[in-house]
Amino acid sequence: MFAYIAKRLLMMVGVVLGVVFVVFTIMYITPGDPAEIMLGETATYAEKETLREQLGLNEPFLVQFGNYSKNLFLRGDLGISYTTKQSVSSEILERFPTTLMLAVLGVAVAVGIGIPLGIISAIRQYTVFDNISLVLALTGVSMPNFWQGMMMIILFSVWLGWFPSSGFNTPLHWLMPALTIGTSSAAMIMRMTRSSMLEVVRQDYICTARAKGLKESTVIIKHALRNSLIPVITVAGLQFGALLGGSVITESIFSIPGVGKLMVDAVKQRNGPMVQGGVLFTAIIFSFVNLFVDIVYTYIDPRIRSQYSRKAKKGRKAPHE
Amino acid sequence: MSENPLPLEKENEVYSRKSWWGEVWGRLYLNKMAMAGLAILIILVLAAIFADAIAPFGYDDQNLNETFLRPSLSHLFGTDNFGRDIFSRILYGARISLTVGLFSVSISVVAGGLLGAVSAYYGHMTDNVIMRLVDVFLAIPGILLSISIASALGPGLMNMMIAVGIGSLPTYARVTRAAVLSIKEQEFIEAAVSVGASNFRVILRHILPNCLAPIIVQATLGVASAILVAASMSFIGLGLEPPTPEWGAMLSVGRPFIRDHWHIVTFPGIMIMFTIFALNVFGDGLRDALDPRLKR
Amino acid sequence: MFFEIKDLSIHYSTGGNTFKAVNHIDLSVEKGQTIGLVGETGAGKTSTALGIMNLVPNPPGRIVSGEILLEGKDILKMSKIETRRVRGNRISMIFQDPMTSLNPTITVGEQLSEVIRVHQKASKIEATLKAKEMLETVGISGDRYGEYPHQFSGGMKQRVVISMALACNPELLIADEPTTALDVTIQAQVLELMKKLKNDFDASMLMITHDLGVVAEICDSVAIMYAGEIIEFGSLEDIFDSPSHPYTVLLFGCVPDIDSDVKRLTPIEGLMPDPSRLPEGCHFYPRCPKRIPICAGEAPVNVEIGDGHKVKCFLFGKGAALN
Numbered sequence: 001m002f003a004y005i006a007k008r009l010l011m012m013v014g015v016v017l018g019v020v021f022v023v024f025t026i027m028y029i030t031p032g033d034p035a036e037i038m039l040g041e042t043a044t045y046a047e048k049e050t051l052r053e054q055l056g057l058n059e060p061f062l063v064q065f066g067n068y069s070k071n072l073f074l075r076g077d078l079g080i081s082y083t084t085k086q087s088v089s090s091e092i093l094e095r096f097p098t099t100l101m102l103a104v105l106g107v108a109v110a111v112g113i114g115i116p117l118g119i120i121s122a123i124r125q126y127t128v129f130d131n132i133s134l135v136l137a138l139t140g141v142s143m144p145n146f147w148q149g150m151m152m153i154i155l156f157s158v159w160l161g162w163f164p165s166s167g168f169n170t171p172l173h174w175l176m177p178a179l180t181i182g183t184s185s186a187a188m189i190m191r192m193t194r195s196s197m198l199e200v201v202r203q204d205y206i207c208t209a210r211a212k213g214l215k216e217s218t219v220i221i222k223h224a225l226r227n228s229l230i231p232v233i234t235v236a237g238l239q240f241g242a243l244l245g246g247s248v249i250t251e252s253i254f255s256i257p258g259v260g261k262l263m264v265d266a267v268k269q270r271n272g273p274m275v276q277g278g279v280l281f282t283a284i285i286f287s288f289v290n291l292f293v294d295i296v297y298t299y300i301d302p303r304i305r306s307q308y309s310r311k312a313k314k315g316r317k318a319p320h321e
Numbered sequence: 322m323s324e325n326p327l328p329l330e331k332e333n334e335v336y337s338r339k340s341w342w343g344e345v346w347g348r349l350y351l352n353k354m355a356m357a358g359l360a361i362l363i364i365l366v367l368a369a370i371f372a373d374a375i376a377p378f379g380y381d382d383q384n385l386n387e388t389f390l391r392p393s394l395s396h397l398f399g400t401d402n403f404g405r406d407i408f409s410r411i412l413y414g415a416r417i418s419l420t421v422g423l424f425s426v427s428i429s430v431v432a433g434g435l436l437g438a439v440s441a442y443y444g445h446m447t448d449n450v451i452m453r454l455v456d457v458f459l460a461i462p463g464i465l466l467s468i469s470i471a472s473a474l475g476p477g478l479m480n481m482m483i484a485v486g487i488g489s490l491p492t493y494a495r496v497t498r499a500a501v502l503s504i505k506e507q508e509f510i511e512a513a514v515s516v517g518a519s520n521f522r523v524i525l526r527h528i529l530p531n532c533l534a535p536i537i538v539q540a541t542l543g544v545a546s547a548i549l550v551a552a553s554m555s556f557i558g559l560g561l562e563p564p565t566p567e568w569g570a571m572l573s574v575g576r577p578f579i580r581d582h583w584h585i586v587t588f589p590g591i592m593i594m595f596t597i598f599a600l601n602v603f604g605d606g607l608r609d610a611l612d613p614r615l616k617r
Numbered sequence: 618m619f620f621e622i623k624d625l626s627i628h629y630s631t632g633g634n635t636f637k638a639v640n641h642i643d644l645s646v647e648k649g650q651t652i653g654l655v656g657e658t659g660a661g662k663t664s665t666a667l668g669i670m671n672l673v674p675n676p677p678g679r680i681v682s683g684e685i686l687l688e689g690k691d692i693l694k695m696s697k698i699e700t701r702r703v704r705g706n707r708i709s710m711i712f713q714d715p716m717t718s719l720n721p722t723i724t725v726g727e728q729l730s731e732v733i734r735v736h737q738k739a740s741k742i743e744a745t746l747k748a749k750e751m752l753e754t755v756g757i758s759g760d761r762y763g764e765y766p767h768q769f770s771g772g773m774k775q776r777v778v779i780s781m782a783l784a785c786n787p788e789l790l791i792a793d794e795p796t797t798a799l800d801v802t803i804q805a806q807v808l809e810l811m812k813k814l815k816n817d818f819d820a821s822m823l824m825i826t827h828d829l830g831v832v833a834e835i836c837d838s839v840a841i842m843y844a845g846e847i848i849e850f851g852s853l854e855d856i857f858d859s860p861s862h863p864y865t866v867l868l869f870g871c872v873p874d875i876d877s878d879v880k881r882l883t884p885i886e887g888l889m890p891d892p893s894r895l896p897e898g899c900h901f902y903p904r905c906p907k908r909i910p911i912c913a914g915e916a917p918v919n920v921e922i923g924d925g926h927k928v929k930c931f932l933f934g935k936g937a938a939l940n
Binding site: 014016018019023027029031138139141143146148151153154158244245248249263264267268270275278279283286 | 453454456457458460461462463464465466468469470472473475545549552553556557558559569572576579580583586587589590593594595597598601602
């Protein structure tokens with residue numbers, strides 16, 4: 001198990017290096033003169049040239065990339081924001097807790113709504129409940145989250161006055177952003193849970209469990225749910241990536257001071273290092289989440305777990321009659 | 322024709338071999354949801370094509386005396402902050418959204434599909450290199466990748482479509498690779514290779530046609546997500562410049578006014594929702610029809 | 618009579634078709650007795666077994682009529698709680714495929730001790746100890762309590778399933794083709810184990826199989842099933858020495874016999890009828906080599922041709938007179 005995690009971490013380092021290269025390249029070819037952005041249009045050519053020299057922008061591409069990665073991996077330094085002239089990494093870290101909170105709330109909404117509804121519609125297949133939740137799920141996937149956010153603001157903030165339309169300070173502020181960011185993931189998780197559950201309750205071991213005289217609730221929760229969650233977890237992990245991306249939109253709508261809003265502003269101001277830093281940071285977090293999901297996976301499915309430990313022990317112990 | 326001994330129906334009967342696609346259509350036809358989706362899509366496409374004829378106003382006909390009008394008979398969906406007819410703008414917007422969806426998905430299907438097919442067909446080193454590259458791109462959430470690329474390429478419809486297309490390219494590479502891998506081992510491929518078909522010919526003529534089903538399904542659902550990503554990008558101000566009536570851009574422009582004028586943002590959003598909804602149910606139906614075994 | 622099935626019928630309906638899987642079955646089991654339920658695939662054997670446990674999947678299945686009496690009490694009329702007290706406790710079941718009948722994500726030991734905890738007032742530790750003991754009984758080391766099903770071979774898994782079925786000293790054990798999915802070498806072992814344990818635990822058994830060898834090995838009485846009906850019933854000797862229903866006779870023609878020098882086996886012509894379109898009259902009539910006119914129009918009833926030996930065929934009793 002340990003060897004497996006170590007191997008995965010190593011692979012992750014490779015992926016992160018690749019992401020750094022890709023993101024850096026994209027930003028490198030992005031038009032716009034950083035010196036002009038920082039100094040404004042009134043600056044003289046000499047002033048701009050000095051700044052360019054200072055930032056190392058006159059070096060060849062590979063040298064710049066080398067410097068960037070060196071700073072990143074040795075010091076966790078993502079460069080200087082063109083607009084605020086602050087360290088990019090500290091600005092991101094400062095805002096990250098808010099975004100993480102939003103993402104976690106989003107996952108909570110997605111899982112908390114998706115899994116129970118999925119289970120119920122599987123158990124009550126083809127009933128009114130099942131049909132209604134199908135329509136709800138399809139609607140949830142089809143609504144653009146930024147529009148959903150605005151509609152909720154109109155309804156709950158403007159018309160009913162129940163929730164504040166911006167900010168992220170109190171639980172009252174959290175509800176609408178969490179729903180905005182989590183709805184489509186909830187819908188996907190629900191559909192996945194439903195079909196997975198339907199597949200599992202047809203299995204022989206569920207009949208065995210019933211034949212043992214277990215309560216139906218025990219059969220579903222203890223015997224069916226765990227098995228049906230295996231594919232759901234993969235989907236949930238991938239959804240977390242979508243959620244991190246979705247924070248860009250949700251934070252703009254509700255004026256939440258997180259990494260997403262930071263990035264959107266940076267894009268508008270052509271603040272390259274900030275965009276670059278934000279994308280990189282998100283990608284790294286996402287990679288960690290994927291690793292975590294894979295570990296959870298092995299915890300839930302013993303077959304996968306022993307596959308890895310057997311690989312590690314290389315045939316020391318084979319199943320025997 | 323005159324020599325034909327059979328009456329027309331008879332002739333048709335002789336020729337009509339119920340093709341695989343015919344069967345798929347037969348199954349799809351029975352799926353009410355999918356057919357409803359298809360109907361919505363057809364209406365949307367027609368609206369986009371004939372927007373000039375249907376729309377009561379031009380998409381940039383400003384009338385500063387008639388700003389923020391509520392929906393009425395003369396302005397079905399009301400007017401915006403410049404007094405432009407929202408209904409007309411939405412019709413023209415259908416053109417943009419559908420174009421963006423189709424075009425960017427074509428980019429990702431062609432490029433991603435080729436990468437995936439090559440990767441699976443050659444295997445070994447090629448596969449490893451391409452798939453690690455795909456891993457790198459998959460580590461970046463799609464919308465962020467599209468945003469970065471869009472900001473590198475600058476504004477404009479074409480650039481936006483490229484950005485959206487590249488954003489979802491890795492997914493198609495994965496799907497195609499998986500499909501090709503499952504076909505590759507089958508005997509007719511070996512047969513083609515043994516009669517001396519070139520690698521390129523084998524991939525293009527023998528493998529790809531046989532793994533079309535999952536790719537088509539992925540592409541249909543992909544158009545939906547491409548439209549969503551494009552709208553999101555316009556919403557945060559990347560991509561298209563005013564006065565282009567892109568639906569996401571309309572929402573973005575209308576956003577400051579939502580406190581007093583709900584209709585400005587309501588209708589473009591509903592249009593996006595309808596479109597995505599139609600594409601999703603149609604895509605799901607297509608998947609069930611293409612592979613009945615997968616049906617729940 | 619300690620266990621009785623009376624007039625049991627089970628139908629499955631899908632897409633407007635009704636499949637009559639089990640049709641008016643009567644069967645009784647005495648204490649300590651082993652009864653073989655024999656028939657081809659699709660004869661309704663498994664449905665009968667599920668019916669006894671009131672576990673027919675609904676929808677699409679439905680028990681249309683009948684009573685299942687355990688010491689005079691009808692299982693089908695019991696409340697949910699009462700039914701659960703019977704399942705796994707007084708009547709337990711061994712399923713056909715040990716590969717799929719154990720939950721892959723729960724340890725074997727937990728699956729075993731679970732049934733003990735549910736039916737006996739046992740603490741977690743007591744249940745664990747009892748479970749380990751049960752594993753030892755079926756020849757598996759108690760140390761393997763914490764392992765998962767995929768770590769066991771097919772034969773071992775079936776032993777686990779058997780120990781699960783016996784854990785609460787059931788009065789009736791239903792074994793649904795318990796050896797079919799196993800290797801031939803393991804089959805004999807498992808069968809031997811079941812025979813021994815059945816006696817040790819003083820249980821009755823309903824052995825469902827299509828294998829006449831298994832029947833000869835283990836059963837006291839035999840019921841032959843065809844298209845959802847029991848067409849012949851008798852003691853092991855009755856069935857093996859004087860099979861009477863044409864189907865039973867043909868069934869024995871399908872089995873190689875080392876003692877006789879028959880040149881080739883005789884397969885039964887035709888297929889089992891589609892259970893959604895059962896023929897009128899005798900269900901076996903279309904395939905029967907000895908059919909007579911009356912078979913097509915009228916359904917035969919049970920005729921007792923010996924002490925407890927019953928046949929559903931017009932060649933006997935009333936029909937024989939007509940012949």
